[in-house]
Structure formats: C-alpha cells, structure tokens
Amino acid sequence: MDASQAAPNTGKEETPPAPAKGADAAKSPAEKAAAAKAAAAAKAAAKKEEAGGKPLADNGDGTISDPNTGLMWKKTDAWLDTRRFYKWSEHKSYLDEINKKKFAGHGDWRLPTKAEAATLVDKTKSLLDKNGIVIPIDPVFQTGCAANTWIGECADDKITRFDLKIGIETLYPTADIWSSIWAVRKPKSA
Structure with missing residues (x-):
C-alpha cells in the first residue's frame, strides 16, 4: 500500500483487531498435539533443572x-x-x-x-x-x-x-x- 492509499491519521489510537477466538483455532489437531507435547517437555525440563537435575x-x-x-x-x-x-x-x-x-x-x-x-x-x-x-x-x-x-x-x-x-x-x-x-x-x- 502506498502513501496515497494509507488511512488518514485521525489522531485517535486505533484498537488492534481482536485475535481470533483461541489462538489455536487455526491449528490442526496434530499441530495442537505437537505444541502441547513441546510445552509439556519444556515444563518437565524446567522442573528437572529447578530440582538440580544433572x-x-x-x-x-x-x-x-x-x-x-x-x-x-x-x-x-x-x-x-x-x-x-x-x-x-x-x-x-x-x-x-x-x-x-x-x-x-x-x-x-x-x-x-x-x-x-x-x-x-x-x-x-x-x-x-x-x-x-x-x-x-x-x-x-x-x-x-x-x-x-x-x-x-x-x-x-x-x-x-x-x-x-x-x-x-x-x-x-x-x-x-x-x-x-x-x-x-x-x-x-x-
């Protein structure tokens, strides 16, 4: 978009668009499962590290x-x-x-x-x-x-x-x- 097509600056702060209901809405079940598994692994690794796991x-x-x-x-x-x-x-x-x-x-x-x-x-x-x-x-x-x-x-x-x-x-x-x-x-x- 060039400058002539830009929306005019009204001086008001524009509210960003609301995210789609649930950021995971567009993810496939496999992507959701992989993300959940990665989050669980990261949580387990952090817990082990906190416990002093070598x-x-x-x-x-x-x-x-x-x-x-x-x-x-x-x-x-x-x-x-x-x-x-x-x-x-x-x-x-x-x-x-x-x-x-x-x-x-x-x-x-x-x-x-x-x-x-x-x-x-x-x-x-x-x-x-x-x-x-x-x-x-x-x-x-x-x-x-x-x-x-x-x-x-x-x-x-x-x-x-x-x-x-x-x-x-x-x-x-x-x-x-x-x-x-x-x-x-x-x-x-x-």
Missing part, C-alpha cells in the same frame, strides 16, 4: 552414570547384547553372564527396582527403540534397545515388567512372557 554421563566403558541417583546403568540392554528376550525364569542367566565377565570391571549388576527403572523415563528426551519407535529415554543410551525391563519386584507368583515407553509396571497373569533387562548397579560411596 545430565547423565557416558563413562566411555559401556556404562552410564546418573549423578542424580548415584546409579550406574549398562549402556546397552539384554536385547542389544544378545538379540533375544528373557522369560522371568531365565533373567538370571543374563545377569550371571555379565557379572562373571565383570562387565566394565564390576560384578554386582542386577535388575533395577521399579523406582530405579522409572528414573530412566525422561519425557524431555528421545531415543529410538528396536522397532524405530521413539521412547522417552536419554539418547546417551544405545539406540535400538528394548522398551521394557524386568524389575526387582517381579517374582514367580507376580510376573511384572516395567514399560519404559509409558513409565509404568505391568502385571501379567502368566510366566510365559518375555522382557529385556536393563542392568544397573549402585557403586559403593567413596
């Missing part, structure tokens, strides 16, 4: 240290190591093997508790699992992992595994179920 550390020896919990995780899970899943009755064979070999110099690898497994879930992070699906795990871990693990609360009469995609434990009515194993240890304080 980033996970790759130790360069196949292990990851969590300075917030003091836990040391194996960087790869049982699926990545063996290309198989384990029934509850078989889980000890994997742990026995890595402990016998003293993986990364340690022989005290074990199943995580439910609370420990929950610390892996971080909705501000993204890692591709073995199926190419994004899971909320820090990408310091190895891509291609399984999205579940046996947990220490599991027992022969209470088959329970932890789902890392959604951060909850799931009970099963049968022992004929499989899972991966995310091995963890708690280093002795110096």
Whole structure:
C-alpha cells in the first residue's frame, strides 16, 4: 500500500483487531498435539533443572552414570547384547553372564527396582527403540534397545515388567512372557 492509499491519521489510537477466538483455532489437531507435547517437555525440563537435575554421563566403558541417583546403568540392554528376550525364569542367566565377565570391571549388576527403572523415563528426551519407535529415554543410551525391563519386584507368583515407553509396571497373569533387562548397579560411596 502506498502513501496515497494509507488511512488518514485521525489522531485517535486505533484498537488492534481482536485475535481470533483461541489462538489455536487455526491449528490442526496434530499441530495442537505437537505444541502441547513441546510445552509439556519444556515444563518437565524446567522442573528437572529447578530440582538440580544433572545430565547423565557416558563413562566411555559401556556404562552410564546418573549423578542424580548415584546409579550406574549398562549402556546397552539384554536385547542389544544378545538379540533375544528373557522369560522371568531365565533373567538370571543374563545377569550371571555379565557379572562373571565383570562387565566394565564390576560384578554386582542386577535388575533395577521399579523406582530405579522409572528414573530412566525422561519425557524431555528421545531415543529410538528396536522397532524405530521413539521412547522417552536419554539418547546417551544405545539406540535400538528394548522398551521394557524386568524389575526387582517381579517374582514367580507376580510376573511384572516395567514399560519404559509409558513409565509404568505391568502385571501379567502368566510366566510365559518375555522382557529385556536393563542392568544397573549402585557403586559403593567413596
């Protein structure tokens, strides 16, 4: 628009047009969902930062240290190591093997508790699992992992595994179920 077409200056302040009802009115459902997810991730990241959350550390020896919990995780899970899943009755064979070999110099690898497994879930992070699906795990871990693990609360009469995609434990009515194993240890304080 050139100067000859400009609206005359009447000396009055003009009120800007009112925004469309709801700024999100023009967004598609997918755009709204993505915006909500981004806002939730930003809020979670800010909350973690306020709580003094420090980033996970790759130790360069196949292990990851969590300075917030003091836990040391194996960087790869049982699926990545063996290309198989384990029934509850078989889980000890994997742990026995890595402990016998003293993986990364340690022989005290074990199943995580439910609370420990929950610390892996971080909705501000993204890692591709073995199926190419994004899971909320820090990408310091190895891509291609399984999205579940046996947990220490599991027992022969209470088959329970932890789902890392959604951060909850799931009970099963049968022992004929499989899972991966995310091995963890708690280093002795110096």
